[in-house]
Amino acid sequence: MLQNICVVLVNVSHPGNIGSVARAMKNMGLTRLVLVEPRAFPHNEANIRASGANDILEKAKIVATLENALVSCNLVFGTSARHRRISWPLLGLRQCGTKVVEEAASGTQIALVFGREDSGLTNKELQQCHYHVHIPSNPKFSSLNLGAAVQVVSCEVRIAWLIAQDQSSKLEKNEVASTKNSELATVDELERFYKHLEQTLVAIKFLKPEKPRYLMARLRCLYGRSSVSRTEINILRGILTETQKVVDSASRKRKD
Known part of the structure; x- marks a missing residue:
């Protein structure tokens, strides 16, 4: 132990x-x-x-x-x-x-x-x-x-x-x-998730880098106390990836 x-x-x-x-x-x-x-x-x-x-x-x-x-x-x-x-x-x-x-x-x-x-x-x-x-x-x-x-x-x-x-x-x-x-997400896996989450929140304009207002710190606190598993992290990152695809698609249509 x-x-x-x-x-x-x-x-x-x-x-x-x-x-x-x-x-x-x-x-x-x-x-x-x-x-x-x-x-x-x-x-x-x-x-x-x-x-x-x-x-x-x-x-x-x-x-x-x-x-x-x-x-x-x-x-x-x-x-x-x-x-x-x-x-x-x-x-x-x-x-x-x-x-x-x-x-x-x-x-x-x-x-x-x-x-x-x-x-x-x-x-x-x-x-x-x-x-x-x-x-x-x-x-x-x-x-x-x-x-x-x-x-x-x-x-x-x-x-x-x-x-x-x-x-x-x-x-x-x-x-x-x-x-x-034993299947809990490791700290490095969580760090990659947090970076992915921050990028997505900025992309959908929910997080404004110039006025973050402790948003990421509060989200870290939320997920940190939730004992997130590796499977759950993969699900969350999958959601973020699909969200980014929708945002990118909408951006390209506006340009066209």
């Missing part, structure tokens, strides 16, 4: 924090680490701070963008403490741990995404996440070290995992649901 979960770090500035994260992951039984454009890695400071979790650093995957990091993932949890205009599905730590374990148990590929030490994740990056996760720290001193943040979230995941081991009946239900959940 835990092998279906990866930790994604975006633009880490200090290599020591990568080592701290690796140690926190190994403490909680997580092994898959993905680094999005780290400023300095590999680095000796990361090895020192890993303190025995160097195997995780050695197997860490390095990519250029968050979109690349989420290829083949089905469900993405992004940590954020900032207020945003658009309401997004928000989970507390205990809810996050339970949700991650329930989904991972049925084969769903999970990503836990953590942002930059100084500024976290951008709004655009947060929109690539299905859920946002809030760590209820002291509001008067809410800033957490990156390694500590990963430790807290991964600890909740492990607690939920340990509870799940004692609930055999719940595991059996997850096995029945595994076929359906």
